[in-house]
Structure formats: structure tokens, C-alpha cells
Amino acid sequence: MTDAPSSPGDPDSFPRRLARTARFTLGTPKAFTVSPDGERVLFLRSRSGIERTGLLWSLDVTRGSETLVVDPKPLLGAEVGETLSAEEQARRERMREGGAGITAYSTDTAVRLATFALSSRLFVADLLAGGVRELPVAGPVVDPRLSPDGATVAYVANGALHIVSTHDGSSRTLAASEDPEVTWGLAEFAASEELGRYRGHWWLPESSSLLVARVDQGPVQTWWVADPAQPGTEPYAHKYPAAGTPNAEVTLWLTTLDGHLTELVWDHETFPYLVEVVIHDERPVLIQVMDRRQQHQQVLARSAPTTESPAGVLDRIHDIRDSDWVDVIPGTPKWWGERLLTVEVSEDTYRVCLDGVSVSPVGMQVRAVGDAADEGVLIHAHVDPVERRLVLVRPEGSTEDLGPVGAQVSGTRVGGTTLLRVETLDSASPTITVQGAAGNTVVVRSLAEDPGFVPDVRLVAGPYDDARTLVLLPTGWTAADGPLPVILSPYGGPHHAEVIYAGRAYLGDQWIADQGFVVVIADGYGTPGSPSWERVMRLDVAGPALEGQIRGLEAAARAFPEALDLNRVGIRGWSFGGYLAALAVLQRPDIFHAAVAGAPSVEWSLYDTAYTERYLGLPEEQPAAYLQSSLLPRAAGLERPLLIIHGLADDNVVVAHSLRLSQALLEAGRPHQVLPLSGVSHMTPQEVVTENILRLELDFLRTALSTVSRPS
Numbered sequence: 001m002t003d004a005p006s007s008p009g010d011p012d013s014f015p016r017r018l019a020r021t022a023r024f025t026l027g028t029p030k031a032f033t034v035s036p037d038g039e040r041v042l043f044l045r046s047r048s049g050i051e052r053t054g055l056l057w058s059l060d061v062t063r064g065s066e067t068l069v070v071d072p073k074p075l076l077g078a079e080v081g082e083t084l085s086a087e088e089q090a091r092r093e094r095m096r097e098g099g100a101g102i103t104a105y106s107t108d109t110a111v112r113l114a115t116f117a118l119s120s121r122l123f124v125a126d127l128l129a130g131g132v133r134e135l136p137v138a139g140p141v142v143d144p145r146l147s148p149d150g151a152t153v154a155y156v157a158n159g160a161l162h163i164v165s166t167h168d169g170s171s172r173t174l175a176a177s178e179d180p181e182v183t184w185g186l187a188e189f190a191a192s193e194e195l196g197r198y199r200g201h202w203w204l205p206e207s208s209s210l211l212v213a214r215v216d217q218g219p220v221q222t223w224w225v226a227d228p229a230q231p232g233t234e235p236y237a238h239k240y241p242a243a244g245t246p247n248a249e250v251t252l253w254l255t256t257l258d259g260h261l262t263e264l265v266w267d268h269e270t271f272p273y274l275v276e277v278v279i280h281d282e283r284p285v286l287i288q289v290m291d292r293r294q295q296h297q298q299v300l301a302r303s304a305p306t307t308e309s310p311a312g313v314l315d316r317i318h319d320i321r322d323s324d325w326v327d328v329i330p331g332t333p334k335w336w337g338e339r340l341l342t343v344e345v346s347e348d349t350y351r352v353c354l355d356g357v358s359v360s361p362v363g364m365q366v367r368a369v370g371d372a373a374d375e376g377v378l379i380h381a382h383v384d385p386v387e388r389r390l391v392l393v394r395p396e397g398s399t400e401d402l403g404p405v406g407a408q409v410s411g412t413r414v415g416g417t418t419l420l421r422v423e424t425l426d427s428a429s430p431t432i433t434v435q436g437a438a439g440n441t442v443v444v445r446s447l448a449e450d451p452g453f454v455p456d457v458r459l460v461a462g463p464y465d466d467a468r469t470l471v472l473l474p475t476g477w478t479a480a481d482g483p484l485p486v487i488l489s490p491y492g493g494p495h496h497a498e499v500i501y502a503g504r505a506y507l508g509d510q511w512i513a514d515q516g517f518v519v520v521i522a523d524g525y526g527t528p529g530s531p532s533w534e535r536v537m538r539l540d541v542a543g544p545a546l547e548g549q550i551r552g553l554e555a556a557a558r559a560f561p562e563a564l565d566l567n568r569v570g571i572r573g574w575s576f577g578g579y580l581a582a583l584a585v586l587q588r589p590d591i592f593h594a595a596v597a598g599a600p601s602v603e604w605s606l607y608d609t610a611y612t613e614r615y616l617g618l619p620e621e622q623p624a625a626y627l628q629s630s631l632l633p634r635a636a637g638l639e640r641p642l643l644i645i646h647g648l649a650d651d652n653v654v655v656a657h658s659l660r661l662s663q664a665l666l667e668a669g670r671p672h673q674v675l676p677l678s679g680v681s682h683m684t685p686q687e688v689v690t691e692n693i694l695r696l697e698l699d700f701l702r703t704a705l706s707t708v709s710r711p712s
Helices: 014-020 070-074 086-095 187-196 502-513 530-537 543-559 577-587 611-614 622-629 632-637 657-667 686-708
Strands: 032-034 040-045 053-060 066-069 113-116 121-126 130-137 142-146 151-159 160-165 171-175 182-184 201-203 209-216 222-225 236-239 249-256 261-264 271-277 286-291 296-302 314-321 335-336 340-345 351-354 364-375 376-382 388-393 399-401 408-415 418-422 431-435 442-444 457-461 468-472 483-489 518-523 564-574 593-599 642-647 673-677
Touching: 014 502, 014 686, 032 408, 032 418, 040 086, 053 070, 053 408, 066 113, 070 113, 086 142, 086 187, 086 593, 113 657, 121 151, 151 201, 160 182, 171 209, 171 249, 187 271, 187 611, 249 271, 314 340, 335 364, 335 564, 340 364, 351 376, 364 408, 376 408, 457 543, 468 502, 468 543, 483 543, 483 686, 502 518, 502 686, 518 543, 530 543, 543 564, 543 577, 564 686, 577 593, 577 632, 577 642, 593 686, 611 622, 632 657, 642 686, 673 686
Parallel strands: 351 364, 388 408, 483 518, 483 564, 564 593, 593 642, 642 673
Antiparallel strands: 032 040, 040 053, 053 066, 113 121, 121 130, 142 151, 151 160, 160 171, 182 209, 201 209, 209 249, 222 236, 249 261, 271 286, 286 296, 296 314, 335 340, 340 351, 364 376, 376 388, 388 399, 408 418, 418 431, 431 442, 457 468, 468 518
16 A cells, blocks of 8 residues: 655655656656667666656677676766756747756667757767767757767757867857747657647758758747746747747758758648658658648658759658548657558548558557568557557568567667567556567666556446546455545547556546545547547547546446445546546536646636637637636536646646736635745656655545535
């Protein structure tokens, strides 16, 4: 059993350990790179389960031995803390990266060199001979990338793209602008927050030129993010493309190493989103673009440069359309030999397609595509949405699982070496193994802290297709102990699953259950499943999401009728889960008796273009959808206790959401509580914040549910 309630700040309490260990993820290996011959595996890992500083390691697959390649501390010397530019802080926020030290790295094609930024400085490590050198730079470094031949590093500093030689440190600025609204080599907000593209420059295979994104944020409205707790600190300008407002203008350019720039041209008016740029050694560069409504994607191929067209010409080679929305699938498009690989909807399934023809099985939902070789292409997919499978799909359509079924499996295969990351409900941490071409298996050590228990997760069959519900009971609970108050802990929104085969995900929820609650987590309508299941959210993210939580609660009550006291039901969530928690008590006070809404997306006209317009359409075309999904018109219906929590430094779901909800509740005469978090962003990475939010949520719900009264 997890520990009983303890005083805030108790270093041995579970909430403090959960916070200190970043939910027991610190010390877990991540960011793997396998050398082309399969003999070496690079990865990042901190020294222990309570340290956030990432170190670069190398695994010798044949010998099974690890070598520490780079330790940031000697490189930083006496430097106290890390100095990060605003661009780097924003990049990490978009990637949900809360670590320190080496958080990302890049290698040459042969994986002989690695480059990384550390406290805005640039370093290169020799992975074979050993040794680390610092390279001179033009400013605070963001997103350094090694050329394929390892001779040059490209990086962004002060909004400009620069290169520096790894041999002699000579440098050059390739692309810059005097307009402060224009950046070169970075991904814009919409791409990095919602489309999964975190980079803005790409080396071409010959190492003599790059493709670089030019981002003009001039059209994007300016919002101001301030910290009221520090009135002497000037607010900072944040370019935020809210639904229905202009996005940044993104173009793509070819630059040679002497700084000569040539634009690659497509129909920007029809296809304003640059979704992905795919570099292939032997085939033309692929560029994926998408329309504003996200119902039409085009795949363009760059032809060879000519005297008349030095950047090459972009030829349209494939179109993907959907009357609801076209999904962005990581790892696509790509070349598989001479055929174009995409993932498209066919027979209510996300399927691998070759030149538009489906080849993967019906019912196997493809979520991402990995490495492709002659023998087949790796996909991350599921049949049951609770699982993630690593599957080899062969050109004729046959499949082979490379890991266990009934688990969360990810990985890669390079040079005959297969890396597998496996999570199950029976373990509180993932197992990472490397299977060498010679047949040997090496376990990559995890240094994560042991929480001391594995959550007792009970999966519950849903009453309808693709629904998933799980229940966590207090350790040792029996029917003789009687019914307990219930806490729902959802996300519940599109494109994110909470109910998965991963015991680690429910450590905090098990602790809550052990304080005398039944915790129910449900993935209902619109969460990952079949295409038709997900598209229930189209033009209404409120009704289906709330109905899914009610159905999940009903399924849990049927499975454990002696455990759930349905007269005392609370709900807590963050982001979309916070929206859903507030919606629950506003819309159905007969079922939900108290709520904690963390960083709720209250008013969808305040949220970003790429996410909101995907599901609700353009505001000027679908005003009813925005009104139906807003919490503000429901404010007068509040009859239950509601605690709203929001970080004042949140630049994703800005605090205006919670302030407008609070104002609407006040104007309706509805009592509620608001907890502002000074200096806290959407990630809430601070240890003390993570610990005390959990405690405050639990105390609020315990008090509220102990004095439940029926709605009038």
C-alpha cells in the first residue's frame, strides 16, 4: 500500500517522491540512435532517478557494455544553472521537455560524431575516439544539427540560421532577417504544438546544402504573458494563433553553404501548413503540406535542380482527403524503395498505403511509421486501443509482431539490431532491450527510482466499441469495507489515450485510491480508436467527451457495485481533462458532485488554430460548434464545488480561459475557487508545484464529497 497522507514537504512522502522523480521517469533511457551497422546504440539518461540532467551514453551491442560519452557538469564548470534563450525555452515547452543538461542531440550519418546544445553553447563529441569540443557560435544555440558527413553543424541563434565547421570552427550565417518577426530554421507554434514538427532546417544528403523554413510571424496576433506576482517584470510578447486568426506565414528555401537562398514554391494560399519535410538518400525530397481546414494534404516531391530551377521543382505526387480531417501520422510520408508510403483511412482503419493502395490489415490502426527496409516497414499500431504494438509490415501485407502483444511496445530496427521498449500493467517502469544481429540480447539499464509498488489496475469492458475504462481500488479493499467516494481522472480528448498497458502511468492514481477513493479512468468517444470513433468529436468536443465519461463511470459501477458510491463522485483533470472536469459539474451535477479543473480550455476561440479548427472547423463557418463546446454559456448552471487551477505563465492554454470562466461564474452568482500558480507553465515541472497540487486537489475533493447535497 502507498503511504497515508503526510505533511507537505515530507521528503519521504509519495507525493514528494512522485514530484522529485518526475513521476518516476528520471533515470529512464530515452532518445535512442542505432549506428548503421547495428553495433552501437546512443541514448540519453540521467545519473539517477532524482536527477534531471541528461547525459549521453553509448552501448556496445556485442559486448553489452555502456560507456559514458558526455557528462554536462565538467563542461559547464562553475556555471550555476543553465542559460536558455526564449526560443529554446519555447522549444522545450512545445516538446514537453522538463529535463536539463543534454535534452537532445544530433549525429552524422555514420554515427561517429554527435552535437548538442548545453546552456546555449554548442559542443561536438567524437563517439569513436572520445573527447568533447566546444565550437564557437554566433549566439544562444537552438536545435543544432550535424551534416550527414559530420563536417558542419547547422544551428539557430537569434532567429537566424548559422553553420560552423567541426574541423576548424569557421562559421557563416546562412539566412537571417532584419525583421524581428521573421525567423529562419525554427518551427512555428502551430507546427510544434499541434502537427508534430519540431524542427525548421534539414540537411540534404550531399552535406552541401540545406532546406530551411522561413517563418514570418508578422500576421500572428500578439498576446502578452505576464506574472502579476512580479509587477516589476515586463510582460513578454507571445505570438499566438488563436482559432480563426492568421497563422504564421511559412515558406521553404534551399540554401547552399555560401548562403545563396532559393525558394521552393507551392500553392501557399491553398496549403498554408508545412507539415513535414522528408530527406531520403536516394529518392527525391518529400514535402507534405496541408490546407487550413485540414481536410486535404498534398505530398510534393522535389525534382533535381536545373539551371532554370536551382532549387528544383515541387511536383504533386499524391493527395489525401477526408471530409472531417486528415490525420498527421508521424513518420509519413516516406519512400519505401521506389514506392510512396502514406497512412490513410480505408475500411474504418488507419492503414499503410503504397502508392495509395492499402497493404496493412483491416482493424490494425497505424499510429506511427518507423524505419523502412527491403524486408518491411516498422509501424506502431493497435488492434485494441489499450495496447501499442511494434509490427513489421512486409510489402505484400503480411505482418510480424516484434514485441509482446498486450503491452505498450515501441522501438526500431537498424543494421540487424532491434531495440524494444516494453511497458506492461505488471511493471512500474519500462524494460528496454537491444537484440543484436548475432542473436545476443542486452538490457539497457534504467536508473529510475522504484516506487515500491505496482498499481493494481482493473480493466473494465466498455458497453460500446473502442471504449476503455480502468478502476483503481485501495490496496487491500474488500466488499466488507463498503462503498467509497469516486474520483474520475480523465484526459478524454482526441488523439490522446489514458487507458493503456503501462502500470507506470497510474502511480499517482493508485496513491489517491489508497487515501480512500475509487479512481476511475475512462477513454470514451473521440479518444484514439477507429477513425469513425474519433470523428464523433467533429463539430462538438463537449457532448461526446462528457458522454464517454458517464459511460465509463457506469461500466465501473457495474463491474464493482460494492465499491463505488455514486452519490459521491468527483472529477479532476488537466488541459482537455480540466475542460472536461469543469464541463461535468456544469452540465451534469446529478452525476458529478465536485471538480478540479486544471488549465481548462474553457473558450475554444481562445485556443490555437491547428488543434481547434481540426475538430470544430473555422469559427466564421461553424459558430454553432464553438458555442456548443464553450463552457461560458453553462456558467449559470454550477451547483457543485469547483476548483480552477491555472499557471499564469501558461502560453498554450493561456490563463484567460480560467479568468473568463471565473468572471462568468461570478456574474452568475456561482461560488467557486481559483488557484493561480505564479511562474508556472502548462507543464508544471516544478517539484513543489507538482507535489502540492496533488495534495490540494485531493483535500478539495475529500472535503467537497464529504458534504454532498443533491442539486436543487
